[in-house]
Amino acid sequence: METTNESASATSSETTPKFRPKRGVPEGLWRRCPGCRQTIFRKEAERQLGVCPECDYHWYVSARDRISQLLDEGTFEERFTELRPIDPLGFADRKAYAERLKEEQARTGLIDAAITGTGMIRARRVAFGVTDSAFIMGSMGSVVGEKLARLIELATEQQLPLIIVSGSGGGARMHEGILSLMQMAKVSAALARYHEAKGLFISVLTNPTMGGVAASFASLGDIILAEPKALIGFAGPRVIKAAMRIELPKGFQTSEFLLEHGFIDRVVRRRDLKSEIARLIDYCGM
């Protein structure tokens, strides 16, 4: 199993370029909180699961860290690691996609943006998936879509509760063109079958969850939880700003905004996530 030395760095949408830490580069003892701009002792933040002890800002955590935070120690069995991304379009922008993939893999220690498998949450066996916003903005291409579809089918066959933690600012991955868009339909169709089999899907939204990921599996949870102040929405704030030529209201597209408008069930702080999920699984009797 591969490990990542990804440090708790914020996603680019939350930091000004001035303070933007280099993702994937090990940092020192201190780091600046993107929420309150205070310099925070890193060990202390790590004790708090990557939450700023001063302002409660929920920092980025890697997919691997997320697994160790939410699943019982040593219970995670990774599945579908045989799936590798390719460059089906021969896509190149300012950089060739094939090249970009290699760099992202080297930088993050991930093969693609999602990790999937099974594990225990407080002794309840679950199918578990997580997307990592450090890998091409956590965007969904063919591998992320296929991993999630297989995970959902596994959960359907074995009648397991399904937990997917989304951290995907990139939505559907442009570099794989229409094939990325179709992953939205593929994963949604798999969830429809899981739903018919009376499965329980708890979708956990973290910062950021946008575009084609928000507009597919992330919004299809039987229960939808979100970490505080995560950026969640369909169109990116810059796109809306440019299209509408107006200033966006404060708190627009945050977890709290979605809660207020009725699209998520609970805003849950990171340290409470595990116990909340366990409790909800029990209520649904799975």
Next chain:
Amino acid sequence: MSIADSRLQFERPIADFDERIARLEAGAEGSPEAREQVRALRRQRNELVRQVYENLEPWETVQVARHPERPKTSDYIDLVFDDFVELHGDRFFGDDRAIRTGFAKLDEQRVMVVGHEKGNDYKQRIACNYGSAHPEGYRKAMAKMRLAAKYGVPIICLIDTPGAFPGIGAEERGQATVIAENMFEMSRLATPIVCIVIGEGGSGGALGIGVGDRVAMLEHSYYSVISPEGCAGILWKSGAYAEQAAKALRFTSKDLPDFGVVDDVIAEPLGGAHRDHHQMAASMHQYLVRAFRTLLRQPIDELLEARYEKFRQMGKYLERLEEEETATTAGQ
């Protein structure tokens, strides 16, 4: 038509030809030589149109797909179907003019038509946000598709949108949620569904009415994960690279069947659908009749199984078998 056509750079030589023909015709006054000359010029002109349209660059295809005189959902409602009964209510918030829904007849077959509407004049275009639907539009579409399924009426979705509307109200009313829910529900809806991209297949906004048993596209339409301008803005850091992005995204009817995303390409009249609405409508009519002849005969279980498998197979990746250390291409 020539005024609109001249907006497209690659149509200029065709417009020049048309002018020459018109001048000659006006001066011909029945002389046999002049008439023969006109006929010869027409043949040359048609050959030129054929060549231009067979060799459109992806960015030029986008221009054709967005052509203001290209037939819209409302035109197909008039030309392909009979007895259209429009149904408006989303039962939730409001009537979104960017999506039209209603019962209609395809010959004798009852159908439900769902389509993005871009509008044919300025007033209509404003009223329907140039085909960019709000959540209420997607809710309306789903409500009417559900209604159709209840009575065993097959569904036709006509896709023509630059994308789902990006705005404050759209986010407040759950743009992401409605698109996700539509795909979720359409994948299991117990009635045949045929989707046709008639112009712009803009991302999630297209897919929100895009899950079906057959997915077809008109020859000069495009279907993409993101608009070329949007892609250029993000990856090239400037919308000015839209032409390059259009090429890189490989979203025209020349590429999409190979990706296993589009089942059929419906040929357009010579020089694009905007030149001959009636012929385009006739081709669509023929395609739909043929598609439903097969689909309506299929038992619903088989149909749903095939629909699931169709989307399940989409995607390209490598599958490395750890023990054998070999690589094979899986998926479509």
